[in-house]
Amino acid sequence: MLDSIASTILFGFLQLGKPSFEVRPTVLSSHQMSLDNRYPVESVNEVFKDNILLTLNYMNNSVPTKSESADKGLIDWEKVKTSGQYELTLAPNETFAFHDNLLPQFVGKVSKTTNAHFNGSEKFKSDGYLMGDGVCHLASILKWAAADAGLDVLAPTRHDFANIPEVPRDQGVSIYSMPGQGGNSALQNLYITNNKDKTIRFIFDYKDSVLTVSTVELS
Numbered sequence: 174m175l176d177s178i179a180s181t182i183l184f185g186f187l188q189l190g191k192p193s194f195e196v197r198p199t200v201l202s203s204h205q206m207s208l209d210n211r212y213p214v215e216s217v218n219e220v221f222k223d224n225i226l227l228t229l230n231y232m233n234n235s236v237p238t239k240s241e242s243a244d245k246g247l248i249d250w251e252k253v254k255t256s257g258q259y260e261l262t263l264a265p266n267e268t269f270a271f272h273d274n275l276l277p278q279f280v281g282k283v284s285k286t287t288n289a290h291f292n293g294s295e296k297f298k299s300d301g302y303l304m305g306d307g308v309c310h311l312a313s314i315l316k317w318a319a320a321d322a323g324l325d326v327l328a329p330t331r332h333d334f335a336n337i338p339e340v341p342r343d344q345g346v347s348i349y350s351m352p353g354q355g356g357n358s359a360l361q362n363l364y365i366t367n368n369k370d371k372t373i374r375f376i377f378d379y380k381d382s383v384l385t386v387s388t389v390e391l392s
Contacts, residue, residue, distance in 0.1 A: 202321035203387040206339040220300040221307030229259040231289035248296045259377040263367035272350040274358035290350045317344040322388035325366040
C-alpha cells in the first residue's frame, strides 16, 4: 500500500513541474478515514465533514469565498467540499501546533498551525451542541500518521469521551480553542515536532469522501 501511495505522491510532485531528483519522497506512514462516517446522524455528519475540510483550507491559506457582490466574504462551501490535496511541511526541528493556544514549553517555538480557531466568526459550523465539531477527528488522524512516522508528538488530552471512527482510540486527540481559556485550550491541542534531519511533509488527499493523510520524508 505504501509503495502505491509513494508512486501517487511522486506523480503529484511531477505534475506540479518539480523535477524528480528534487523530491524522491519516502512514505513513512499513511492512514485514511471516510468523511461520510464521522457520525451516525447524517445532518451532524455533514457538520463534522464541513468543519474538517474548512480546517484544511485554513491550514493552506486557501479558504474560498464567494465573489458575488451580495455574498462577498462568505465561505464558498461548494469549493471547500471539492476534492483536492493539502500539504503541511516541517523542516528539521520545526514544530506544528493545531492552534495557537500553546503550552509554556512551546511558546516561541511553534512556526505553523492550522491558522484556525474553529469558531463562528471563521464560519465553522455547529451541530447544535459544539461549534467546530469534527476538528478532533482531523487532529486524531494527523497524530496517528505523525506517531507512526516516528515524529515527536504530544497530545495532552485524549478524546476518551467519544469514539472517533476508523482511528484507534489511543490516537484520539481532544481539540479546543477558546479566548480567555488559554490554559484549558493549550492542554487540548496537538504538538508535532520534526525530529528528523530531513524535511517532512504531510499530504492530505481528499477524494470520493475519503481523507488520506500520509507522512512523507523528502530527500
